[in-house]
Amino acid sequence: MLAKVYVTLKQGVLDPQGKAVGHALGTLGFKEVEDVRIGKYIEVTLPDLPKDKAEARVKEMCEGLLANTVIESYRIEL
Amino acid sequence: MKVGVITFPASNCDQDCVSAVKRMGASVVSLWHRDASVQDVDAVIIPGGFSYGDYLRCGAMAAHSPIMAAVKQFAAKGGRVLGICNGFQILTESGLLPGVLMRNAHLKFVCRTVAVKIVNTQTAVTSRYKSGQILQMPVAHMEGNYFADATTLATLKKNNQIVFQYADGQNPNGAIDNIAGICNEARNVVGLMPHPERVCDPLLGGTDGVELFKALLQ
Numbered sequence: 001m002l003a004k005v006y007v008t009l010k011q012g013v014l015d016p017q018g019k020a021v022g023h024a025l026g027t028l029g030f031k032e033v034e035d036v037r038i039g040k041y042i043e044v045t046l047p048d049l050p051k052d053k054a055e056a057r058v059k060e061m062c063e064g065l066l067a068n069t070v071i072e073s074y075r076i077e078l
Numbered sequence: 079m080k081v082g083v084i085t086f087p088a089s090n091c092d093q094d095c096v097s098a099v100k101r102m103g104a105s106v107v108s109l110w111h112r113d114a115s116v117q118d119v120d121a122v123i124i125p126g127g128f129s130y131g132d133y134l135r136c137g138a139m140a141a142h143s144p145i146m147a148a149v150k151q152f153a154a155k156g157g158r159v160l161g162i163c164n165g166f167q168i169l170t171e172s173g174l175l176p177g178v179l180m181r182n183a184h185l186k187f188v189c190r191t192v193a194v195k196i197v198n199t200q201t202a203v204t205s206r207y208k209s210g211q212i213l214q215m216p217v218a219h220m221e222g223n224y225f226a227d228a229t230t231l232a233t234l235k236k237n238n239q240i241v242f243q244y245a246d247g248q249n250p251n252g253a254i255d256n257i258a259g260i261c262n263e264a265r266n267v268v269g270l271m272p273h274p275e276r277v278c279d280p281l282l283g284g285t286d287g288v289e290l291f292k293a294l295l296q
Contacts (some may be wrong), residue, residue: 070178
């Protein structure tokens with residue numbers, strides 16, 4: 001099974017990279033862009049596990065390594 | 079006096095630290111990221127560089143290496159630990175120091191000498207400086223923008239854990255409260271972004287870092 005993990009900066013944490021990309025999109029003519037936030041997408045391949053068990057394990061992975069919860073939040077899709 | 083200097087894959091300031099320590103008359107034990115022990119050293123230095131290619135986040139992989147498990151045990155017993163630049167990032171990622179080093183606010187790699195103020199002289203590395211003393215030290219980093227949430231920041235201030243601050247108008251990276259370096263509550267673990275090991279030899283343009291290493295070796 002495949003666990004998809006989305007790691008994003010928490011609201012309120014400045015994302016200068018997102019800001020720069022937002023400016024570049026504006027320069028390209030995409031004037032409607034209001035904001036850009038950049039995050040990470042991580043795929044974790046696991047043996048087939050019951051969904052709740054897999055979710056608990058991936059949550060541990062996020063807390064332990066995949067995200068730095070001081071500034072990042074994460075979302076898991078199974 | 080024996081100082082352990084850790085080398086991770088892509089550390090690149092380890093030999094500068096070795097040189098600084100030897101210059102102060104102490105002996106060096108080279109530690110490798112896969113080592114499970116810090117041996118019988120009196121202090122540990124985690125040097126700058128780009129450990130594990132900065133994969134995932136700066137210092138994130140190194141924080142979970144075997145040597146860092148040993149460093150955590152060493153620090154818990156009161157052992158002196160100094161993290162410089164990437165070493166500071168590794169200390170925050172491993173939980174030995176609070177907060178996080180984010181991408182520089184202006185998105186540029188910054189490599190220049192900045193004025194750094196000594197805020198706390200009661201730590202393992204600043205005991206030989208005067209409070210408020212200004213040092214000229216180089217910085218060289220992309221992720222030096224120190225950040226901590228409001229609660230953590232308040233705790234840092236209350237416990238006097240802010241050790242180094244960029245002098246007014248010298249903040250090179252957007253760090254909150256001009257923070258250049260902090261310590262843990264017990265004051266035996268210190269991390270900073272500037273490179274004191276690069277100002278230990280007059281030939282390299284300065285000697286403001288000498289007293290820092292002398293203090294570490296006291």
